[in-house]
Amino acid sequence: MSVNLEDFMSIRGASLMKIKEAKDEGQKVVGVYCAYCPREMILAAGAIPVSLCGTSEAPIAAAETVLPRNLCPLIKSSYGFAATDTCPFFHFSDLVIGETTCDGKKKMFEIMQDIKPVYVMQLPHLHQLDAALELWVKELRRLRSTLEEELDVQITDEKLWEAIRTVNDETMAVKAISDLNKMEPPVLSGMDLLTVTWSRSFSSDREKLLTMLNGLQQELAASQQGQARVKKPRVLLTGCPVGLGSEKVIRLVEEAGGLIVAMENCSGYKTLELQSDTELDDPIIALAQKYMEIPCSCMSPNPYRFELLERMMEEFRVDAVVDLTWQACHTYNVEAFEVGNLVRKKGLPYLHLESDYSSSDLETLKIRIEALLEMVV
Ligand code: SF4
């Protein structure tokens, strides 16, 4: 099967049509906002998981009539899409699952309940503690019962293991594509990488998606052989999640002559090393252990993010690091201090940017990014 990046661009539109058909036939759709939501549970319930994270500026003005202006644009965009009924994936969702990650998001979910049924999981923020894992296991069991009740299905262990294997394979396939950029020259630009990682979250056909991912990996690996060397500064992007619509920093880095070779954020590599342990007896424990490991800044402390960043700087042979914080995202903003220290200790140039989804700061961002790239020797 010949696969190219345009195939990934069309996933969102194609899925929308499939989801509409599936809804007409009685299948349920469950919307999710965060990497902590175990999509395996939704798949095991026979429903379609869809990603709802807002990455566009368009609905923010509407959101600001309800939410404070001084709130992360991702939260405002997500709520704005719901309030204006302009996201078809939200529109089709029978149920929305949220988590208590950051304060802005968890309070927004309380307000969103007026628009759609929202189920919020209590996420512990200290994953090194046994009691935290126990609580998270209980939360996943509570989610299982809720989905069974709300969707009128039975989630068997067998179905859960099947879904776990599907998601494990998919994660491995995305990692294999991302890892191709460890080579010099990298095969994918940051925009290409984002197209693959972001678009896949909209797929309603897991089997087809896995075939596409494996096909793309093989084609890219083959195309890499014999490629001419074009040396560009290799940049690692870390910080808040980015999607198509909120990709301005990736664009600016690449327009300035750099290449985003990897993204450590949760729309990129943050979850790609995590696999559920299929040797365990209880699929819920396997899921709980995996999801508790996600190194989001809402965890305190958050050592795995620093381990991962250090390894990524080495393995992707990075020349500089850009750390993007969405305005009013306190956890990533505070963590930027330690990220900066780590990057500088590795002898690399580091740039911390604080921005929103608007284009008002494009010129300032451009100047700062150009100055960073000039520091790359
Ligand atoms: S950055 Fe953290 S809270 Fe935000 S979507 Fe990713 S995992 Fe969830």
Ligand code: SF4
């Ligand atoms: S980017 Fe930060 S503030 Fe915004 S939803 Fe994610 S963790 Fe919360």
